[in-house]
Amino acid sequence: MRKQIAVLASGGGSNLQSIVQHLASLGTGSPADVVLVASDRPDAGALQRGRGHGMHVVAMDREQRTSGMLALLARHAVDLVVLAGYLRFVPVEVTRSYRGRLVNIHPALLPAFGGTGMYGHHVHEAVLARGARVSGATVHFVDEEYDHGPIIAQWPVPVFAHDTASTLAHRVLEVEHALYPRVIQQLAEGVISLGADGHVHGAPAHLAPSYFALRPDPGAAVEGIRAVLG
């Protein structure tokens, strides 16, 4: 039984696109399908993309964003909820019902540069203002607090002296597009799960950023990159 995924997005939906493409590349071996794309903004590019793929799309009204969201997800028999640049709070009844089946990607290395107000370009501006030399992307389970849930995977990205929020955002987004679909795949396959103890189980080695380890040798680092990039 393939899992049914809902993607929630407020923006252009480039992460949605990378997820759809990755699952499509798995062919009949894909463990999941995106069946629903929902947005708080009727003009979100993500809805257009969803339509283009023949998925159900919903421009959620206030009720559907809040007390009605759980019913909306149930109506489409959604197994996994994927936040992809969704800027609204997810109702607590949804985070509870979808515990371990609701994920988000944050464009920095949490716990750095997360929390209220830290979204989109604000994140990258804060990174540059602090003078950090490393940023990255974090995939995590969603709980009742912004950017707080158990971390599934992180991937570092260098920050360069000449970076603007825009160039850094672009570099991080590239990594998001490589990382997020693979995490979602493995979540759908049951390789990754959230234990009752609140710990993430089974995050596979090749999603750990072993490719930048100093050891065992540079060849292994290259293998790590290849393993991730497929």
Added chain:
Amino acid sequence: MRKQIAVLASGGGSNLQSIVQHLASLGTGSPADVVLVASDRPDAGALQRGRGHGMHVVAMDREQRTSGMLALLARHAVDLVVLAGYLRFVPVEVTRSYRGRLVNIHPALLPAFGGTGMYGHHVHEAVLARGARVSGATVHFVDEEYDHGPIIAQWPVPVFAHDTASTLAHRVLEVEHALYPRVIQQLAEGVISLGADGHVHGAPAHLAPSYFALRPDPGAAVEGIRAVLG
């Protein structure tokens, strides 16, 4: 004129050792010498190491750790102060007089896992408790606040599922030993400096962790590793 370095350490001094070895490897081309090793603990391994290298060593008393530190550094004509696992607060008159010439290394990616109480194994325990998948090392200029000054260089390190604070500490320390001496070299050479605007200038490309960039290609990533490891 070679710069004169003081290393302040509370512990075993493995970072001191890596700095001394790196500068020695530069031979007559070295831009600096470690002339003084000082500790707040008379039994610190760092003092033994310093003695072994024929350096001046000082087990600082309360006065030398506080109001007398500036005089101690002046007596040895110290140009650069390097904190290497020094667990005491550095007096404000020293951080002011040595603005841009006083550096520290922190065993995590600041601003994550820094601040009061975050030293030694406490850092790595906090990283594991949060479930972070990436940690690292940060070299920064020291100002009046713990782990707060301008960041010079950062290097990411993977965190694995089977890690303990001890295995993670070991992995981060390896990176510290590769990174810190090179930053100190380039600080002594004047390649890196702290601007009046509070920004770090001239942090060279090969100290940026470009080796873990997804692009331009895996070969470049390997070159990046080689550039850093020499």
